[in-house]
């Protein structure tokens with residue numbers, strides 16, 4: 001559920017994965033206004049839904065209609081995935097978990113120094129999950145002071161990870177000892193030429209560089225990092241993995257991530 005939801009690739013990806021797993025299940029894309037959210041969640045319960053995903057503008061508002069939250073969703077203060085339990089729904093957040101799963105294919109997060117660009121919903125989800133996976137520190141680089149400070153405080157006070165907010169004025173200079181650099185902003189969405197304001201001369205080939213942007217997956221930011229010799233992770237892996245985690249929560253079955261990625265690429269025309 002979301003508003004707007006036109007063009008959202010989740011249904012296409014999930015129904016391909018259901019079919020590949022031999023499950024006669026449906027995943028529906030539903031346009032729901034904020035006023036109708038309470039009735040829509042009650043309707044899901046009445047109709048016996050196993051769960052669902054929530055996107056903008058419902059990620060925070062849906063919390064009031066759930067019986068409990070997982071630890072990660074509670075820390076993030078946002079829910080993108082719910083599942084039925086007894087007489088109600090439990091709120092989970094799979095965005096950060098999807099990122100960490102993609103990360104773990106190339107790097108073990110424990111003990112790593114992280115630079116996170118952005119402090120919005122996606123960045124917050126990633127930061128909390130990296131904290132729960134015991135990274136050494138997270139520098140939160142963000143323009144807006146309120147969001148930047150709030151995330152750094154959450155990480156240091158509630159997740160127990162060394163963190164500080166760094167104001168983003170002009171070109172950001174990356175510290176030499178960063179292990180992992182993440183673009184968690186919306187810069188690059190639907191614009192392959194839009195560049196994140198980072199001084200590309202400060203990339204080191206020892207850094208792993210990731211982007212949350214999945215359309216297009218080959219962003220100017222990742223291209224600059226590759227030119228500097230860095231290994232990179234695109235946003236499609238995170239999107240596939242958050243979907244795979246939801247699929248497992250609802251069905252109890254591990255989906256085939258290759259089928260999901262292929263479906264996404266087909267839907268997005270990439």
Ligand code: NDP
Pocket residue numbers: 095098117118119120121122123142143144147168184185186187189212213214235236238239240242
């Ligand atoms: P939000 O609106 O919550 O946050 C946007 C963030 O981007 C803020 O930190 C904002 O900074 C920053 N930002 C935007 N423009 C600029 C700019 N010109 N310069 C510096 N900072 C900027 O969005 P979300 O966190 O929900 O989503 C961010 C992106 O992540 C989207 O493009 C979305 O598609 C993608 N995403 C990808 C997922 C995946 O699975 N791959 C999952 C979820 C999201 P400020 O606070 O200063 O305004």
